[in-house]
Amino acid sequence: MTAPRTILYARVSTTDQNLVHQRVQAEAAGFRIDEVVADHGVSGVSTALADRPEGKRLYDKLRRGDTLVVRWVDRLGRNYQDVTDAIRHFMRQGVIVRTVINGLTFDGATTDPMQEAVRDALIAFMAATAQAQAEASKEAQKAGIAAAKADSRKYLGKKPSYDRDGLRRVQEMLAIGAGTSEIARATGLTRQTVLRVKADPAGAETALERWGRE
Incomplete structure (x- = not known):
């Protein structure tokens, strides 16, 4: 065997x-x-x-x-x-x-x-998150291209302090109702960064796209 x-x-x-x-x-x-x-x-x-x-x-x-x-x-x-x-x-x-x-x-x-139900719900949530992030990334890319065309200097803005995995973790914790301070401690980001992601998730995706952060 x-x-x-x-x-x-x-x-x-x-x-x-x-x-x-x-x-x-x-x-x-x-x-x-x-x-x-x-x-x-x-x-x-x-x-x-x-x-x-x-x-x-x-x-x-x-x-x-x-x-x-x-x-x-x-x-x-x-x-x-x-x-x-x-x-x-x-x-x-x-x-x-x-x-x-x-x-x-x-x-x-x-x-x-009950364990099967919890497992299947988690699988569904993770899969839905993957698709939602793909759709948000596509929209952010479109917005980034439009912004670059509108700005001849192609200004990138401030470099984000998170990468793709960091942003995903923030989004996941926000989705399950975690507090700003808890997310900041878990990810090593500032509370202000977490609040910006929460307030403008599309903008967070756009920042990653502009800087090419994986």
Whole structure:
């Protein structure tokens, strides 16, 4: 019998992003990666996991007892239906799905209906957040392009103190009702920064796009 494996699925959608960074993050978080399956230059919005050159290999490679590691659920996709379908498929196959960011674990081991309900609600929330962030990022990109065209100096504004993962964490904590001070302590950002993100989430996305922060 083959020993369980830990497979990292990595995806980048643009040429300036780095696949290696996702493995480094996973190993720094304590994961021992046996194999990396990666898609480069593939959109998580328009291309389902099963339709990607390497993503579809996961459906053949993963076996009961294996662990699928992703930096966050948006690596699987940025479409609500696709992400939820993929995670539930792997759980039915006996595969454990784990995220590097936030240390989430999804598996099909529990038979308790309340635990199943909580797990499924969390999967749905994470998938919905991934799609919402993709849509907000697209709108922010449009706004950034329009602003750059309107300003011949292409003024970037103040460089944001957060990166993509930091902004996502703030948005997640805001979504569950965490207070400003609590979020600031958890993320290392100032209360003023958290309040600005809360007041203008689209503006926060635009700032990241303008500065090209991943």
